[in-house]
Amino acid sequence: MNEFEQLYQTVLERKEHPEEGSYTSYLYEKGLEKILKKVGEENTEVIIAALSQKNEDLINELGDLFYHLFVLMVEKGVTLSEVQEELARRSQKKHNLKAERKPITNY
Numbered sequence: 001m002n003e004f005e006q007l008y009q010t011v012l013e014r015k016e017h018p019e020e021g022s023y024t025s026y027l028y029e030k031g032l033e034k035i036l037k038k039v040g041e042e043n044t045e046v047i048i049a050a051l052s053q054k055n056e057d058l059i060n061e062l063g064d065l066f067y068h069l070f071v072l073m074v075e076k077g078v079t080l081s082e083v084q085e086e087l088a089r090r091s092q093k094k095h096n097l098k099a100e101r102k103p104i105t106n107y
Contacts, residue, residue, distance in 0.1 A: 027071050028075065042061065045064065046058065046061045
């Protein structure tokens with residue numbers, strides 16, 4: 001089991017078997033809005049760390065973001081294997097450049 005699978009299993013277990021004093025259990029208790037707020041906060045912290053801090057800080061913030069994304073996934077019933085399958089599907093695409101959008105000139 002790799003680190004992502006282990007983290008996913010841990011947050012899934014906290015959802016299924018809440019533990020008093022567990023931060024993960026606290027997030028599930030507070031609900032989707034709290035989880036989304038934390039995902040947003042961590043995303044912002046990743047951006048700030050990428051722009052102005054050391055890689056060590058960026059790595060720490062990425063870890064926080066991954067954790068909160070996994071909490072969100074479990075809350076919404078999205079499995080890690082579903083995301084892995086989507087990434088595998090995308091990796092099979094060729095010529096995946098998005099076409100440049102033409103400006104709208106007719107109103």
